[in-house]
Amino acid sequence: MALSVTTQARGGILLRRRPFLAPVSAKPRTLPRAAAEKKAAAAPVPDQSFDFVAQNAGFFRALPLWAGGLGVASLLLNRSLSGIAPVVDASSSQSRADVLGIVLSAVLLLTGLQWLALKPREIAAVDLDGPxxxxxxxxxxxxxxxxxxxxxxxxxxxxxxxxxxxxxxxxxxxxxxxxxxxxxxxxxxxxxxxxxxxxxxxxxxxxxxxxxxxxxxxxxxxxxxxxxxxxxxxxxxxxxxxxxxxxxxxxxxxxxxxxxxxxxxxxxxxxxxxxxxxxxxxxxxxxxxxxxxxxxxxxxx
CATH class of the missing domain: 3.30.450.40 (GAF domain)
Known part of the structure; x- marks a missing residue:
């Protein structure tokens, strides 16, 4: 049963008591709760990172190519602005670091070119043979x-x-x-x-x-x-x-x-x-x- 609404004064503030409604009996579900929770736990979780990469596949394939080109350009710019002789000197640590950087940039360039060349084939839909x-x-x-x-x-x-x-x-x-x-x-x-x-x-x-x-x-x-x-x-x-x-x-x-x-x-x-x-x-x-x-x-x- 619902309780009557009462109004009380406390500290100059009117407090209104809300009626209490008895809970409505819900119709029992057909599926047991334990079974439903087990199904929910076993349901596959979407991989959001996979969806993001798949939607931007062209950008990620070209990323190594851009990184390699930027690396080579940065090394050449650093070499020209640092005042170091353009001749590679094996005794110079700067020269050895530049050679290593060029090799790594070349690997990135080749990887980017390979990824751009290998594009997945799009699977075409077929016309189903039936009404x-x-x-x-x-x-x-x-x-x-x-x-x-x-x-x-x-x-x-x-x-x-x-x-x-x-x-x-x-x-x-x-x-x-x-x-x-x-x-x-x-x-x-x-x-x-x-x-x-x-x-x-x-x-x-x-x-x-x-x-x-x-x-x-x-x-x-x-x-x-x-x-x-x-x-x-x-x-x-x-x-x-x-x-x-x-x-x-x-x-x-x-x-x-x-x-x-x-x-x-x-x-x-x-x-x-x-x-x-x-x-x-x-x-x-x-x-x-x-x-x-x-x-x-x-x-x-």
Whole structure:
């Protein structure tokens, strides 16, 4: 109950007592606090120094060249203004220091020239071989709040990263598929493979996902090209609790940065809370469907 507001005079100053309001009971979160803190501690920390160097790569490549040229010019200027004979004398400490300085400046000049000659090749994006879809499970139409969460997750990934495909498989159902899809595949038929299953099991331990920066080099590539375009260049797999996975595909090799991985992890945590509050059927493809199929096969035997 709220206490009444009282006014007291103390030392000529009016003191007003504020009403005390009883704390409002907060709705319990789906994620345990310990698990949430563990995930936050294990989340990758962005390397700000790396971002600064990457954004100013041209300046840092030319820095040794400028330093070497400045060193040679300083030595020659010092030699001409000091009144020392231009002939190098091995018995003079000044001459030996000048020779050493010229050698070091020459090394810097050669290093700068080499760094300017070796420029990293820019990786071009590819046109994904598949149509673009905007699919959500038809059974979720009555749940407008959950559909808004899905739309937010789609916009959050597509507008801030190079994500071209976003797929959610949760409790045996392909709940949504946004962006590029494998040519000829019906939306809603995506299912998890071994990598997705291992990521889901890893969520029980550390909550970390998998990032396949160059999908062509991985033997598990067919697991993702079963529902993503054949020429998908990279894939991120992020567990959504212990019941599902969030798969993001890109059109560029190494198209996702560490910030993008942390962002996808945050989106997965938010979806986990929203999905935990919604009643979803357990049937369909995915983790629950695979488990049910295995039990049925054992009974037939």
């Amino acid at each position: 673009s879809v905007d699919y959500t499970d038809v059974g979720l139409k009555p749940n407008a709040a959950l559909l808004r969460e899905f739309g937010w997750a789609r916009d959050a990934m597509f507008r801030t990263t190079r994500c071209k495909s976003l797929v959610l498989i949760y409790k045996g159902r392909n709940l949504f598929h946004y962006g590029a899809i494998r040519k000829g595949l019906k939306p809603g038929e995506a299912g998890p493979g071994e990598i997705c299953t291992q990521a889901r099991k890893g969520a029980m331990r550390d909550g970390q996902g998998n990032y396949l920066a160059n999908l062509v080099l991985y033997p598990g590539r067919p697991e993702f090209t079963a529902f993503l375009p054949e020429n998908t260049q990279g894939v991120m797999v992020q567990p959504v609790g212990s019941d599902g996975v969030l798969v993001a595909g890109t059109d560029t090799i190494r198209g996702f940065s560490r910030l993008d991985q942390a962002w996808l992890s945050t989106i997965a945590d938010k979806l986990e809370v929203s999905l935990g509050e919604a009643a979803l059927p357990q049937t369909g493809v995915g983790f629950a469907g695979a488990g049910a199929g295995g039990k049925g096969g054992a009974k037939k035997k």
